[in-house]
Amino acid sequence: GENVEQHPSTLSVQEGDSAVIKCTYSDSASNYFPWYKQELGKRPQLIIDIRSNVGEKKDQRIAVTLNKTAKHFSLHITETQPEDSAVYFCAATRGGAGSYQLTFGKGTKLSVIP
């Protein structure tokens, strides 16, 4: 089955700096890669996703890049703000193969220091 590794497990940045979180996956058939943000005690919220036919996607201060050959994808947050502080999870799924279960990384706790 799929295995997703996520690094780093914790990340502290100064407000205004950029943050980068990296994930690798094992199943070359995976074709959908979402990122979720989870604030303390809250539900995971989808913040951005990318499909395997695209190399990069941006949404304001957030971007995701995908390297299918190397089987890794990354989340980039620019101009970080204190409200970006949360745990971020990457995930992967095959999709289209009968089940769309997500395999998650173990999460990155991002702290943005004012």
Next chain:
Amino acid sequence: GAGVSQSPSNKVTEKGKDVELRCDPISGHTALYWYRQSLGQGLEFLIYFQGNSAPDKSGLPSDRFSAERTGGSVSTLTIQRTQQEDSAVYLCASSLEGGRTYEQYFGPGTRLTVT
């Protein structure tokens, strides 16, 4: 519109008791997923329902875990003879169509504590 809802929000039970957790997906969403999140860990897939198809139960950790989905909407996750290692947050998610749109929207979760 209304998001995914789950009940109860918290459940404390004694070891050996059975528990039922409920999930109401977003109206019109045909796919429903259950995940488990242990303290400080990522989310672990448990089971997936899509329309009238047979559920994908490949993530259930033991035969003490079961789930059903009635009428293609509400789902119940049942854990029999609970053990302390079952303590976790149980999250439900739904998506519009498993085959075309992959975006999964999560409920607030049920925090289960087994004493």
